[in-house]
Amino acid sequence: METQYAIEMLNITKKFPGIIANDNITLQLKQGEIHALLGENGAGKSTLMSVLFGLYQPEEGVIKKNGQVVSIKDPNDATALGIGMVHQHFKLVDVFTVLDNIILGAETTKMGFLQRKEARAKVEELSKRYGLQVNLDAKVEDITVGMQQRVEILKMLYRDNEILIFDEPTAVLTPQEIDELMATMKEFSREGKSILFISHKLNEIMAVADRVSVLRKGKYIGTVETKDTDKQALSNMMVGRPVQLEVTKEPAKPGEEVLKVEHFSVPSHVHKRNAVNDVSLTVHSGEIVCIAGIDGNGQTEFIHGLTGLDKSSGGTVTLCGQDISKASIRQRGLNMSHIPEDRHKHGLVLDFTLEQNMVLQRYQEKQFQNAGFINNKAVRDYADTLIERFDVRSGQGAITTARSMSGGNQQKAIIAREIDRDKSLIVAVQPTRGLDVGAIEYIHSQLVAERDKGKAVLLVSLELDEVMSLSDRILVMYEGEIVGELDPKQTDVQELGLYMAGAKRQGKEAQA
Amino acid sequence: MKKLRESAGFQSVLASVLSILIGLLVGSIVIFIVGCTSKNLSPAVAWDGIRLVFGGLFSTGRDAAGALTWGFNPTNIGNMLFRATPLIMTGLSVAMAYKTGLFNIGAPGQYLIGTLASLMIALGVPSESVPPAIIWLLAFFGGMLAGAIWGAIPGMMKAFLNINEVLACIMTNWIAANLVTWMFDISNFKNVVESTKTGYIYKTTFNNVATPKMGLDKLFPNSQVNGGILIAIVLAIGVYVMMSKTTFGYELKACGSNRHAARYAGIQDKRNIVLSMAIAGALSAAGASLYWLAGNTEFFWSTYQSLPGTGFNGIPVALLAACHPIGVIFTAIFMSMLDIAGLQLTNLTAYNEYITDVIISVIVYLSAFSLVIKMWLSSRKKKTEKTEGGSAK
Numbered sequence: 001m002e003t004q005y006a007i008e009m010l011n012i013t014k015k016f017p018g019i020i021a022n023d024n025i026t027l028q029l030k031q032g033e034i035h036a037l038l039g040e041n042g043a044g045k046s047t048l049m050s051v052l053f054g055l056y057q058p059e060e061g062v063i064k065k066n067g068q069v070v071s072i073k074d075p076n077d078a079t080a081l082g083i084g085m086v087h088q089h090f091k092l093v094d095v096f097t098v099l100d101n102i103i104l105g106a107e108t109t110k111m112g113f114l115q116r117k118e119a120r121a122k123v124e125e126l127s128k129r130y131g132l133q134v135n136l137d138a139k140v141e142d143i144t145v146g147m148q149q150r151v152e153i154l155k156m157l158y159r160d161n162e163i164l165i166f167d168e169p170t171a172v173l174t175p176q177e178i179d180e181l182m183a184t185m186k187e188f189s190r191e192g193k194s195i196l197f198i199s200h201k202l203n204e205i206m207a208v209a210d211r212v213s214v215l216r217k218g219k220y221i222g223t224v225e226t227k228d229t230d231k232q233a234l235s236n237m238m239v240g241r242p243v244q245l246e247v248t249k250e251p252a253k254p255g256e257e258v259l260k261v262e263h264f265s266v267p268s269h270v271h272k273r274n275a276v277n278d279v280s281l282t283v284h285s286g287e288i289v290c291i292a293g294i295d296g297n298g299q300t301e302f303i304h305g306l307t308g309l310d311k312s313s314g315g316t317v318t319l320c321g322q323d324i325s326k327a328s329i330r331q332r333g334l335n336m337s338h339i340p341e342d343r344h345k346h347g348l349v350l351d352f353t354l355e356q357n358m359v360l361q362r363y364q365e366k367q368f369q370n371a372g373f374i375n376n377k378a379v380r381d382y383a384d385t386l387i388e389r390f391d392v393r394s395g396q397g398a399i400t401t402a403r404s405m406s407g408g409n410q411q412k413a414i415i416a417r418e419i420d421r422d423k424s425l426i427v428a429v430q431p432t433r434g435l436d437v438g439a440i441e442y443i444h445s446q447l448v449a450e451r452d453k454g455k456a457v458l459l460v461s462l463e464l465d466e467v468m469s470l471s472d473r474i475l476v477m478y479e480g481e482i483v484g485e486l487d488p489k490q491t492d493v494q495e496l497g498l499y500m501a502g503a504k505r506q507g508k509e510a511q512a
Numbered sequence: 513m514k515k516l517r518e519s520a521g522f523q524s525v526l527a528s529v530l531s532i533l534i535g536l537l538v539g540s541i542v543i544f545i546v547g548c549t550s551k552n553l554s555p556a557v558a559w560d561g562i563r564l565v566f567g568g569l570f571s572t573g574r575d576a577a578g579a580l581t582w583g584f585n586p587t588n589i590g591n592m593l594f595r596a597t598p599l600i601m602t603g604l605s606v607a608m609a610y611k612t613g614l615f616n617i618g619a620p621g622q623y624l625i626g627t628l629a630s631l632m633i634a635l636g637v638p639s640e641s642v643p644p645a646i647i648w649l650l651a652f653f654g655g656m657l658a659g660a661i662w663g664a665i666p667g668m669m670k671a672f673l674n675i676n677e678v679l680a681c682i683m684t685n686w687i688a689a690n691l692v693t694w695m696f697d698i699s700n701f702k703n704v705v706e707s708t709k710t711g712y713i714y715k716t717t718f719n720n721v722a723t724p725k726m727g728l729d730k731l732f733p734n735s736q737v738n739g740g741i742l743i744a745i746v747l748a749i750g751v752y753v754m755m756s757k758t759t760f761g762y763e764l765k766a767c768g769s770n771r772h773a774a775r776y777a778g779i780q781d782k783r784n785i786v787l788s789m790a791i792a793g794a795l796s797a798a799g800a801s802l803y804w805l806a807g808n809t810e811f812f813w814s815t816y817q818s819l820p821g822t823g824f825n826g827i828p829v830a831l832l833a834a835c836h837p838i839g840v841i842f843t844a845i846f847m848s849m850l851d852i853a854g855l856q857l858t859n860l861t862a863y864n865e866y867i868t869d870v871i872i873s874v875i876v877y878l879s880a881f882s883l884v885i886k887m888w889l890s891s892r893k894k895k896t897e898k899t900e901g902g903s904a905k
Binding site for chain 2: 307309328329330333338340345346347348349350351352356360361363364369372373374
């Protein structure tokens with residue numbers, strides 16, 4: 001009976017100055033099961049995995065493998081015990097070939113010379129056995145994200161790992177690729193490998209996992225069998241209160257046209273062709289239009305061209321009846337607010353205080369300055385109002401440095417600022433990326449509220465759940481072009497996935 | 513009191529003071545070792561030397577018995593303030609650029625261009641027909657303008673061509689050095705009247721142009737001090753107000769700490785980078801104007817092989833002040849105090865004058881260290897907080 005667990009982490013406690021990251025957490029992974037680890041950001045999932053990998057030493061608790069207490073002092077010990085991990089951000093060398101990446105760190109050598117032939121034979125055998133198709137001679141920088149992930153999986157298999165950890169593996173995949181990954185994971189578990197699956201996507205957990213352990217704020221909440229639970233119960237466990245999983249919203253009442261983009265093209269920074277090619281779309285007041293697509297299909301460039309961060313190479317943009325194709329960023333900002341994709345690069349000046357960030361576009365407005373001198377009191381009052389209204393939490397309130405705030409609250413600060421600017425068009429790019437369920441729920445409700453006030457919302461999202469539940473119209477972008485317009489009520493994730501992968505497209509005339 | 517002790521500003525000041533003390537201590541050790549090992553020196557002389565390094569400013573010479581005497585020395589203090597004047601300006605130049613995310617290593621070049629323009633105007637405009645006060649103003653602002661243009665060049669390279677400002681500044685420094693040599697070489701301003709030394713150009717007093725004393729000569733008689741120090745202090749306060757109170761300063765700082773976010777907010781990042789460098793250049797050049805327009809300074813015009821130390825010393829002055837414009841006033845005065853101490857050391861002991869340069873270098877070196885000390889201080893602060901928190905329970 002004792003050996004039914006492949007790996008056990010018993011009563012692990014890990015403290016950092018001022019915070020208990022893991023408070024008496026127990027995680028038991030059975031031989032041959034798929035075990036999901038569920039928790040919000042900051043719940044302690046990463047810390048727990050770092051403990052398992054020997055990156056941190058816990059203050060209390062023991063780790064057992066097959067019932068034997070083991071000591072893991074560094075990642076090499078973890079590898080020796082057969083523990084392998086696919087990180088959320090792949091750890092691959094871009095300019096190496098796939099084969100070299102797989103054998104890196106576990107090279108077979110003879111007298112100091114690499115034995116690529118033997119390695120290649122082994123990798124090919126593994127790749128065939130599990131249907132993990134990769135091009136061994138391609139450089140990592142040239143292959144798709146899905147293939148990169150297969151490379152990471154092959155890396156673990158090549159090292160004969162028995163315990164496989166997948167950290168948020170589906171974030172970068174299309175629905176079809178997700179299905180394939182799920183099948184592969186199930187195949188592994190049939191062969192007796194144990195899988196730890198870290199995720200906050202409840203659909204996937206319900207589909208693939210046997211059991212789920214839930215963490216919340218560093219504490220262990222419990223472990224349940226997936227067959228005995230449902231999505232709502234799991235999310236309540238994760239957040240600690242009943243959560244609205246589906247966005248509740250009235251049907252949209254689109255009003256007049258706010259944004260009209262015609263034959264819009266934006267050059268690429270990487271190659272000579274256009275990253276966005278001949279895109280036309282409209283957004284009306286009172287509707288949420290979502291641009292869906294797999295990351296890197298021109299969404300970022302489109303938004304940069306639209307907001308003025310990059311120059312466009314053709315086409316016109318009309319906002320509130322004015323042609324803004326050549327307007328400056330500030331002129332565009334008169335009728336447009338923008339929740340940027342990269343909150344650290346564009347959204348915030350991290351070394352500024354929260355209050356300074358709250359007036360990033362508005363510092364020169366009359367109420368905040370007097371003959372060029374900033375009115376500190378007005379800025380402080382304004383920041384305090386926003387902080388209270390949008391519940392932005394930080395260590396020292398308005399004078400907190402933005403850098404020291406949590407990602408969720410940084411995002412809330414940006415949302416507060418952009419929504420309060422009260423512009424006709426809200427451009428929101430991945431507004432919930434990296435945020436936990438509670439924050440996502442809040443941001444979604446804010447966007448819907450703005451829509452109901454008559455704002456036009458242009459949303460760019462990579463999360464299919466978000467696309468399906470939040471938008472009133474879906475435009476799918478593939479390789480810089482709009483390949484389809486879908487009604488979320490009449491389509492499903494599968495169909496959306498086919499458009500996103502470029503397998504299906506509507507004719508040009510159909511989208512007009 | 514406790515609140516003051518824990519404020520970030522106090523930490524910076526404490527870090528700077530600590531690095532200065534360590535620098536002086538290391539300097540003293542050097543003096544001691546040299547004193548014990550040199551043939552013409554002795555431990556007793558070394559003790560004199562160490563005392564002079566710490567208190568050179570208040571040294572009044574030696575008495576009949578040969579012992580060092582101490583007291584209020586207005587000449588020393590006046591000269592210290594005079595030497596601090598250009599340092600405050602170059603320090604401000606570096607500090608202000610640093611606050612906007614730029615490393616202005618071009619201060620020496622801007623200083624030289626400021627020298628060129630100020631002296632050319634001060635000596636070239638005939639004082640028979642134009643009142644000297646007007647010439648002074650023309651020379652001062654002309655120097656600043658020239659420095660601003662010179663500073664804007666690397667700024668534009670950075671903004672429009674994305675060339676690192678450090679590289680561009682180093683290039684423009686040497687262009688300035690050669691340009692200045694050439695311009696004076698073909699000018700009529702080479703000093704041919706006082707032919708005791710060669711290679712100098714006329715003092716501005718030859719054209720009756722000199723910075724007014726503003727009563728400071730009464731306060732510190734027999735010294736070179738003039739109203740320039742007051743102008744420098746006013747400019748430092750002006751830079752402080754500009755950077756921390758105005759929308760313009762807000763824009764500059766936003767560009768400096770995150771160019772992308774500034775752009776996103778509709779701030780013209782390219783224009784602001786150019787402006788930052790132009791202002792930094794103007795500040796450096798103002799230092800040159802204030803120094804050479806004093807009237808009692810002679811400019812050695814053959815600069816093509818060396819860049820002025822005053823320009824480079826702006827970097828440690830700014831770093832030691834944690835790039836705070838008001839702090840720059842004090843660190844610049846401190847650096848010139850060391851200068852004075854060095855002079856006293858040379859005058860009153862058998863020490864070679866270069867040993868003071870060694871000590872200054874050590875302190876300059878340690879000024880970069882003040883960051884490390886600051887980090888150490890704040891980590892110590894956290895530890896105390898933790899233990900205090902623990903005992904409170």
